[in-house]
Amino acid sequence: MPNPIYVLNGPNLNLLGKREPGIYGGQSLVDIEAGCKERAKELGLSVEFRQTNHEGLLIDWVQEAGEQSAGIVLNPGAYGHTSIALHDAIRAIAPVPVIEVHLSNIHAREPFRHHSMVSSVVEGLICGFGPIGYMLALDALAQRL
Secondary structure (H helix, E strand, C coil): CCCCEEEEECCCHHHCCCCCHHHHCCCCHHHHHHHHHHHHHHCCCCEEEEECCCHHHHHHHHHHHHHHCCEEEEECCCHHHHCHHHHHHHHHCCCCCEEEEECCCHHHCCHHHCCCCCHHHCCEEEECCCCHHHHHHHHHHHHHC
């Protein structure tokens, strides 16, 4: 089995299932984690699943994943729209593949969400499919490995 896939989640994702379910759905992050672990097992992979509300810690985890993972599924939350530091961390760990995931369609929401600071340095972007986006990202990484 290759190194694990890091599934990293940014701010406020710990509130999934409670926070604006009309936008983000009714599943909790714990539910999504269980789904990711199940899908990874089907693919012959393992996952290291984490969430933080702190930008610096998320960057530390990206750097750690650059040394210890086969790839990253990243839901940066709002940091995707604001963080040059996160952009730089992803760029620094190349060629480790990173797939950016957003539960909602960021292009159908407020204008400030239309631009992602990290999209230009990731392998791909999946948005608007809810929790299935995580599974699609795992599938994409499995094909790449």
